[in-house]
Structure formats: C-alpha cells, structure tokens
Amino acid sequence: MNSQAMSANNPSDLPVVSDRLAKNAMRNVSERLIEALLLGAAAVSVLTTVGIVYVLVSESIHFFQQVSIVDFLTDTQWTPLFDDAHFGIMVLVSGTVVSSLVALSVAIPMGTIIAIYLSEFANSKVREIAKPILELLGGIPTIVFGYFALLVVTPVLQVILPELPGFSLLSAGLVMGIMIVPYIASLSEDAMRAVPMSLREGAYAMGSTRLYTALHVVVPAAFSGLAASYILAISRAVGETMILAVAAGMQPNLTWNPMEPAATITSYIVQVALGDLPHGSIGYLTIFAAGLTLLLITLVFNILGQWLRAKFRENY
C-alpha cells in the first residue's frame, strides 16, 4: 500500500525499494513460524477450557442417560454405590454450602479488616513484614491445613463444644476460612490502594479520622474490587477439597448444621477416586456430574463477579 503510493509519485522507473532494503523472505518466514508457535502456547489455555467442558459435559451426558435430571436435583439421598442407588446432588451441595458459609464468615471479615489495616493504617515497615506472612499463609498446602483442622483445631473446639464430633463441617470450614484470608486481604488491599490519594485527601481535609475515611470513602470507592475478591473467595471455598476430605468426614449427609460431618461435592469426588471404580461405570460417571455441578456453581459466581465489576466500575 505504502510502496504503491510511492511509485505513483515516482516519475522515473527506478526500483522503489533497493535490494538491501527489500524484505528478507527467509527471515520473514522464521519470524512468522515463531509467532505461530507462541500463539500455539497461548492457545493451550483455551484448549484447557475446551477440554474441561468437553470432558465434564460428555461424561455427564452418559450419566444423565441413566439418571433423570429431576431426580438428580430433587432427591434427598446420595447413595450412588449402593444397590438402592439414589443420586440427589443436593446432599453434596448442602455440605458444600454449609462449609463455604462457615469459611466465608471467617474469611470475609478478617480479610477485609486486614486489607483496610494494611492499606490505610499500617506504615511501610508493618506492611513489609505482613505481606510475606500472608503470602506464606496462602502458600500452605491444603492437605497440611486438613491435617491442622482434624488434629489440632477439632480437639481444641471440642473443649469448647463437647458435643462436636471428630469430623465436622465447622472445623473444616473455620480452617478453610483462614486459608482464604490471604486471597481476600491481598486483592482487597490492591483495590483500596488503587483509590487515588486525592479522594483520601478530600476526606482528611474535612476532618475525618483514618477509620472514617477508610469506611466512608475508600471502601465505597474500591467496592467493585472488594466484591471481586469476595467472589474469588467463594470460588475457593466451593472448590476446596482436601481440608474437607480430611476433616469433614466423607459420608453424604443432607444437613444445614455445621456441627455435623458431611460430604461435599469435592470430597465425594476424592472418595470415589480413592476407590477402584471401573472406567465408564455409573459410579465413575457420578464424579463428572458432580464436577459439572461444581463448575457451574463457580461459573455462576464468576459471571456475578464480572457483572458487579461492570455495574460498579470505578470512575474516580
């Protein structure tokens, strides 16, 4: 396009581009090849998503050919491996919901308080010590947290609540909450530190104290970031596996009482995978139906998070 324009303006018949400046075909090809390879690497993430959806949906289709979707959603028993098989996913969902609620009721207040403290109160020294601590806490393997819930937290809780059984949603949920705190704290702190200084100065200039400024100006301004961190926390809680598999017991139990043991969607999958189910059997298929349910729940929260972000987009 450019060279055409040039030749139109060029009265003589001289070559428009000298040999030295002409595009090097070989170099061009190898550059293109490299670009294609890099694109391929980037596309792996898309393939992963496609693979996840494909596996979960195709195996679930086999499952729903044998189990009606109404039973799946309404049955109040989950006994897929018994002779009298029932497939009521609500049993597992209840365990997931209760443990997640316990976890969030610890993680959201604690994480938010830490975030406000670090972003609005702490000096740089405290922050430099606190951030690595939070990072280390977030890096602890969940199996270790599971051990902690079962063998440390549960015995301690049993001193306060003597009727608490050895496995319970409560102690698993509490430890899960501690595990999630760093995620909320660090994402919320990022959101609050992104609030421009001019807003804070406006509040301080009116005679606000630090806490008043934080709660009435900074937090509302960072609302969408906070909401996003809570949504991620929900996804983490719903998808957490090992803490529950270790400390919440794995028997299916339709309950809303955190003091009871119960299986969750995730711990059920672990339980089945630990056994030796033949490929393609109904028991094998249940874990994909459970997995699909799990993915749909996290997807709903992800969409909710994106909607919140769009609706309350910060315009400072």
Add this chain to the structure above:
Amino acid sequence: MQIHDNPALKAEARNLNFYYGEAKALKGINMPIYDKKVTALIGPSGCGKSTYLRSFNRMHDLYPGNRYEGEIRFFPDNTNLLSPEVDPIEVRMRVGMVFQKPNPFPKSIYENVAYGLRVRGENNKRVLDDKVEHALKGGALWDEVKDRLNELASNLSGGQQQRLCIARALATDPELLLFDEPTSALDPIATAAIEELVHELKKRVTILIVTHNMQQAARVSDYTAYMFLGEMIEFGKTDEIFLKPKDKRTEDYITGRMG
C-alpha cells in the same frame, strides 16, 4: 509594606519553614491573611505555593518525613496551627479545602455535602437537609441539582463537581477556605462560574487561593503574594502588585519575562 485600611487578621505565617525530608521547600515565610478577603498565591510551578497552602490545614501531616518550623497563627484565638500540641484534625475542621481536580466522594450529591456534618457526629435529618440546601445554594449549585440530590456525584459535569466540592467545604462553616488551583481542570465557562462564586464567598469566609493564572489572581483577589523558589518575594494589595510591583522578580513574572 504599608497597608492603610488594615482589615482584621485571620491568620499569619511567621518565619515558616517546611521540609520534605531533607529538601527545604519553604524558606522563612512571613505573611498576613486578612479576614473575609481573598488572598491569591502566584508564582512559577515548583515555587512552593501549594506546599504553603497545604500547611494551613496540616495536609503534610498525612505523609511521613515532612516537617514544619515556625508558626501559622490563627485568629481570633491566636492558636499556632503548626504546634505539635494542636490536633491536625481539629485544624481541618476549621479550615476547608478545595482541590485542583474535583474529588467528589463515591456517594450521592446529598451525602457529599452532608459528609463533613456527619464527620462531626450530626445525624439529625432536618438539620442535615437544611445545611445541605444552604451549602448547595452557597456553592451556586442548588438550582441545578435540587431534583436529583440522590444521584451519584460522579454523574455531574466537571464544573458542577467542583462547585459540589466547594459546597461540601462550605457545609461545615469553615473559617478559612483553601483553594488549590481550583479551575485548572475546568473549561473557561466553568472557570468563570467558580471565579464568580469565590467573589461571592468572601462575604462569608476568608479565602486563600493558589493559581497559576495571573489574570485569575487579578480578577478574584484582594491581596496577592508572589512566591519564588520557596520564598515569599512580595505581598501586597492585588492592584499594587500587578500595577507597580516593587521587586524586579515579581515584575518579570507578571510581565511574562519568566515563569
């Protein structure tokens, strides 16, 4: 310098020095601020005029490593605003501030204006309604927003937002109002509205305004101070400063030979 019809003093800087860490940003400033008058601070960028302004409400206390020396006396009670015994929050409750860029809070128009009252613990709806209306009228914004007080303040235009910020500052009846280049982010029409407002406001409140626009200083102020490299070069009535500056450096700046 001789001021004949001396009005009452509202504040007075006495040998004020200020340091950002090691860097000395204000050098021995002495200057009166007269009650119910508009005083303009002019000078090239980096001359310390904003730094000086922000000393009056102790904004520098928000950041570590800043240090004041000297005094800013505040009248009628003759308090030294910079004294370590004086609580910066108390200072800020008496001295309002309007910033360079409009910075409405992420709240409704109403709650923005009510903010300072709520900070002071006022929660009575009738009192708040009354004060908010009064302040919005004072900020020349009432007629434009009286039907949409519950809308988000960020929906207003830039000029309206700045007048909202003025109303927000007025709501708590400050004794001194600081303006830090309040029109630098606004178009000429919105600028004219703010200037007119400043003119109107001096009946109620003492005003100290930083501006990099000399015409603006000439239009709105009664007194003008010219600052250069952290020093107060010349202070006087605005007419005198602009018509017959005593210092060569002031003259150079005003006639556009520098800055």
Add this chain to the structure above:
Amino acid sequence: MQPLTTEQIRAVIARGKLKDTIFKALGLFCLSIGLLVIVALIVDMFIKGSERFTLDFFMNFASRRATQAGILSAWVGSLLVMLVTALAAVPLGVAAGLYLEEYAKRNWLTHIIEVNISNLAAVPSIVYGLLALGIFVYQFGFGQSILSAGLTLALLILPIIIVATREAIRAIPAMIREGSMAVGATRWQTCRYHIIPYAMPGILTGVIIGLARAIGETAPIITIGALTFIAFLPPVPFTGEPPAGLFEWVMSPFTVMPIQIFNWTSRPDPAFEVNAAAAGFVLMVMVLSMNAVAIYLRYKMRKNIKW
C-alpha cells in the same frame, strides 16, 4: 442550630481517634492470627513428628507398621512429577506470556485468551483432576503415571506463570524494545536477546511460586488415581535404553508427598499421626522455602531496578 463549640469538636475527635485505635488493634489481631496459624502448624508438626526425623524415614518405603514407614517413594515421586510439570509449564507459560505481551494484536482471539486465563485461575483444582482423568489417563492412554500427574499440574499452574511473565515483561521500558528494533533486530531477536533475559528474574519468581503451589496439590492427583501405597521407585530419569527407555520413568506409577500425608492422616491408628506430622513438616519446609526464595527474589528485584 449553632456551630459546635471547641469542646464538642474535641469530643468528636477523641471518639473518632478511639475508634481508630480500636481498629488498629483489631487489624493487628487479625494479622497475628494468620501468623499464629503458621507458627502453630509448624511447631505442632515438628513436635509430633520429631521422633521420625531419621534417615530411615526418608529412605524407607511406605509400610503397614507406622514406625517403619517412610517417605522415600513420596518425595522421589514429588520431585519427578515437579520435573515434568516444570518442563511442560515453563516453556508453555513463558511463550504464552511473550505472545500476549509482544505479539498479540488487539483482536477477539487475544481477548478470548485473556478472559480464559483469568477464568482458569478460578477453576477449582479438582476439576483439573477430572479433565486429566478423562483426557490424559483414558483418552491419551497415559494411565495413572508421572506424566499424567505432571501435565495436570502444569495446566494448573500455567496461569500463574503466564501472569508472572506478562508482569515481568510489562515492567521493561519501551525504550529497550525500541533500542533493539532501531538497530535492525527482528521482533524475535528483540525478545530472545533483550526481553526474555531482562524479564528472567520475574519469570523465575512466578515459576517458583507456581511449583510451590503444585508440589502441595493433592486433589487433582488423587482424582487421576495416583496410588497411595508404592513400594518401589520409578526408573532414574534419562538413564534407560535409548530412545524409548529414556522416558520409561514418566510412565511409571507413583505417589507424592501430599497423598502420603493424606493416607496417613486418614488412618484410624494414631501411630500414623506421627508419620503424617513428620511428612507434613517436610512438605511445609519444601513449600515455605520455595515461597521464601520467591519473596526474597522479588524483594531483591525491586531494589535492583535501575532504569
């Protein structure tokens, strides 16, 4: 309504400052709970597991008798799985990050890739296990092998490495790029000789954090069906009869540290709690030291940036 008196204003300020102080204490309290949990975990596992910290514990296979059971197959398995994970995830992640920062045009494909990466980060790890069970184990026929596990964890930590790579590249000022292009380097030469070397510390930090996450992952590996009782070691990597023998190890059954801990934790016999504690301590030391190295690297990097 008259303005507040000085006394009233001071009372309001005093109340506000009291709330500030209370909140500060609350913030420090919440932070110290976090610290307390880390310390309690490490101390508890160290004390409970102390009687197992012998050479035998590291050199023995799993056993039905708690006192003789060791973590040999588990730590060897963890190292081998990490090797596969790193070999797969590092080149893929760096290449993807490089593509998105240096090559990608602002079009729908780029947009889809970016949305995808951020969504994948929120997918529960056990779902990756199901993906691997369906695709790697059965579709590709890799079976319940080190290869399946390593690839699964590679997919899991890919977003971490991509994001770290992109951030490291973004921190490189445009003038470096322009300087290289101005002397006639191609885009790839610019990447190869300038962008990648300068981004290396940042990428390395991301890789370490990703691997620290992977080494502690349990759920996806259980899901693909890793065994919990293994009394042999896979062949030593790259030593068998070439060419096929070189990769015999990747197809071997295996177990890893977290699965060993899970197995011991879920035994009713309390003697195994000791083993779980000891193995948990070893895993914690591995993970925390990896994280500490990453945090230190990042800290060093922030101090050394000179452009």
